[in-house]
Amino acid sequence: xxxxxxxxxxxxxxxxxxxxxxxxxxxxxxxxxxxxxxxxxxxxxxxxxxxxxxxxxxxxxxxxxxxxxxxxxxxxxxxxxxxxxxxxxxxxxxxxxxxxxxxxxxxxxxxxxxxxxxxxxxx
Numbered sequence: 001x002x003x004x005x006x007x008x009x010x011x012x013x014x015x016x017x018x019x020x021x022x023x024x025x026x027x028x029x030x031x032x033x034x035x036x037x038x039x040x041x042x043x044x045x046x047x048x049x050x051x052x053x054x055x056x057x058x059x060x061x062x063x064x065x066x067x068x069x070x071x072x073x074x075x076x077x078x079x080x081x082x083x084x085x086x087x088x089x090x091x092x093x094x095x096x097x098x099x100x101x102x103x104x105x106x107x108x109x110x111x112x113x114x115x116x117x118x119x120x121x122x123x
Contacts (some may be wrong), residue, residue: 002026002112004096009117012086016121018070020081022096024112034079035110036070038092038119047105048094051079059105064090086121094119 008020019060021039026116035050049070050059058070067086079096094117104110 002032002098004098004114005056006094006096006114006117008081009094011120011122014086014088014121014123016086017082017084018086018119019083020094020096020117020119022079022081024077024098031100032076032098033101034072035097035099035104036079036094037097037107037110038090038094039116040089040092043092044097047107049063049081050103050105052103057103059103060088061105071121075083075091083119088121088123090119091121092119103107 005023012104024102031053033052036048037045038048039045047061048085051072055072067084069082070085096114099110
């Protein structure tokens, strides 16, 4: 089992920045692949970014490339999502997710989920 505890988020004006954190605990974390997804009201959950267990391979959705950056700490137990140049369309509940095996941009491949944190970007 892997437990994920999210923090960060909130309300920010367009053009501003926020950083989300997701602390993982539980079984062996050295091979945990982690990701961020988001879900806006009335929309499907969508992939935002993913990172492999070493932090060497990162994926970002086209919609956030150049603005968002996923990273993880040296102990590999916490993953971050630095969000810059935020837009109103980034408003959503953001979820941290984890899986074993490989990096993936499909939510159906992730077995462990955080409880979500609201990000609201005002225009």
